[in-house]
Amino acid sequence: MENKYQENVDFTPEGFKKAVESLDFLPPEAAQKLAAALAVAAKRL
Amino acid sequence: MGNELLQERLDLLKGAVRFETPGRIPTSSNVWTWKILDSDKKAKIMEACLDLELMEEIVREFHERYRFDMYEDLGTRNMFCVSDPLGDPGYVVNDELGSINAPDLCLMEDDEYDEIIADPVMFGWTKVFPRKFGSFTYEQFRQAVKGFQRFGAYNVHIAKVFAEEYGVPRLKGSVHFSPVEDLFSWGLRGFKYFSRDMRRSADKVDAFIDANEPAMVAGARAALETKDPSAVFDVYTVMLAHSCMNAKQFDRFYYRSMKKLIDLTVEYNGMATFFCEDSFLRFKDFFQDVPKGYLDVTIEQDDLFQVREACPTIALTGGLPSTLLGTGTPEECVDFAKSLVEGLGNGFILGQSKMISFRKDCTRENLLAVQEYALNQKL
Numbered sequence: 001m002e003n004k005y006q007e008n009v010d011f012t013p014e015g016f017k018k019a020v021e022s023l024d025f026l027p028p029e030a031a032q033k034l035a036a037a038l039a040v041a042a043k044r045l
Numbered sequence: 046m047g048n049e050l051l052q053e054r055l056d057l058l059k060g061a062v063r064f065e066t067p068g069r070i071p072t073s074s075n076v077w078t079w080k081i082l083d084s085d086k087k088a089k090i091m092e093a094c095l096d097l098e099l100m101e102e103i104v105r106e107f108h109e110r111y112r113f114d115m116y117e118d119l120g121t122r123n124m125f126c127v128s129d130p131l132g133d134p135g136y137v138v139n140d141e142l143g144s145i146n147a148p149d150l151c152l153m154e155d156d157e158y159d160e161i162i163a164d165p166v167m168f169g170w171t172k173v174f175p176r177k178f179g180s181f182t183y184e185q186f187r188q189a190v191k192g193f194q195r196f197g198a199y200n201v202h203i204a205k206v207f208a209e210e211y212g213v214p215r216l217k218g219s220v221h222f223s224p225v226e227d228l229f230s231w232g233l234r235g236f237k238y239f240s241r242d243m244r245r246s247a248d249k250v251d252a253f254i255d256a257n258e259p260a261m262v263a264g265a266r267a268a269l270e271t272k273d274p275s276a277v278f279d280v281y282t283v284m285l286a287h288s289c290m291n292a293k294q295f296d297r298f299y300y301r302s303m304k305k306l307i308d309l310t311v312e313y314n315g316m317a318t319f320f321c322e323d324s325f326l327r328f329k330d331f332f333q334d335v336p337k338g339y340l341d342v343t344i345e346q347d348d349l350f351q352v353r354e355a356c357p358t359i360a361l362t363g364g365l366p367s368t369l370l371g372t373g374t375p376e377e378c379v380d381f382a383k384s385l386v387e388g389l390g391n392g393f394i395l396g397q398s399k400m401i402s403f404r405k406d407c408t409r410e411n412l413l414a415v416q417e418y419a420l421n422q423k424l
Contacts, residue, residue, distance in 0.1 A: 004183035009174075016170045022183040023190055034190050038127070039169030042177060043152055043231045045126035045135045 050212025051275065054114045058277045062316050063338040064392040070344040070419040073216075073362050073396040074113035075343065075414075080104065082404050089140040094125040097199045104117050104203065108211055111416045115216045115277055117320070117343075117400075120204045124196050128186035131178045143404030150232030152176050155242075158249040159231070162256045173233075201354060217281035217318065219268030223302040224257035225250070231284035240289045243298060251297055262305050269313035278314035278341070280306055280332045286383065288323035292330070310339050318362070321345060329355040345399055353389055362394040365415060367406040370397065375414030375423075382415050386422070393413050395419055 005022050009015055015037065023031035057071045081093045082420070084103045095101050100120035108116075128135040152173050153161060161168040174181075200394045205211040228234045228250070240248050265287055269279050273417075287299050291378055311318040318341040319325075326347040332340075335355070341360040344352055349361055363384045382395060395415075401407050 015280045042173040
């Protein structure tokens with residue numbers, strides 16, 4: 001089955017929304033929270 | 046058994062911070078990736094950091110061999126399972142040499158202070174991610190988030206294993222960095238540009254601290270209000286950015302945050318520990334009013350006897366130099382440990398003077414000899 005998430009991410013606010021939506025294995029609120037936490041933590045990775 | 050030993054170790058370690066006479070020598074492990082190199086599993090650094098089941102086996106093996114009272118690291122430092130899916134582990138790892146190094150980065154431009162203050166999440170997404178990792182796919186991002194969840198679960202799991210099975214307390218109940226460490230240690234500006242900002246854009250550095258310090262203080266307050274009963278210290282921080290500061294800059298950009306952590310710890314009758322990379326002694330004058338029994342500092346660079354004389358109210362952790370652990374004999378290591386224990390007396394937790402990371406930082410024979418001495422010596 002084709003993976004619908006093979007597209008490069010768009011580093012814009014719209015791209016962030018799409019990145020949150022791509023976390024379809026999580027409830028929406030948790031997806032938003034984890035994506036935001038990872039964005040803030042990106043410098044530390 | 047685990048619960049009894051856990052309480053015994055908590056009493057021993059907290060007693061050391063209060064300068065009580067211990068029944069035996071309290072010990073702390075400042076051993077990091079060296080434990081992977083020491084393990085009979087013969088795993089590579091990257092392999093162990095990416096495979097958390099393997100990492101658990103390695104840290105269990107390490108504890109069963111050396112039996113420290115507390116651990117700076119239980120395989121919980123390097124988040125490669127988050128960064129690797131994005132295409133860059135974030136560290137320079139050389140498995141042949143057994144070395145791991147962090148590059149000095151600058152992920153934020155001179156004129157972007159206002160932008161990161163206004164929206165740190167969007168700044169991370171639109172600026173930090175592409176500058177650090179280049180391009181990646183949404184699938185890679187999904188895998189990174191899954192790695193983030195896995196890493197978080199491992200942190201909880203391994204702390205529980207150590208408390209319940211081995212009676213080893215958590216070293217820290219909560220972690221709070223000075224906002225300046227984001228600029229310096231975590232690469233928003235890096236060593237070169239942060240040093241320049243303190244001189245040329247001091248007002249922007251102040252604004253960054255003003256924006257971020259309240260969250261640090263609120264986090265520390267919350268931790269002190271609830272106090273994790275299985276942790277030795279309620280509050281933990283790492284000091285590194287002070288290494289490029291003079292006393293005036295330390296007062297303006299760094300001490301303000303450290304003082305808040307100390308004052309809160311005293312207010313709530315808690316305990317704090319500062320992991321101090323580089324010199325602590327250079328800034329000893331700022332720590333003269335710390336009441337006895339609240340603060341411990343892990344000393345990496347300074348002579349412990351000098352720090353004790355300069356800051357007699359602060360408990361100290363550290364001791365064995367990596368040069369000695371790596372190249373000395375077991376007798377030399379034990380003699381050095383004895384001189385510290387006998388010379389410093391109460392208010393001391395025996396550990397190592399550097400993050401033991403590289404292959405040549407230590408030998409198994411030497412570390413075993415020191416631990417055998419520490420565990421069997423009655424005081």
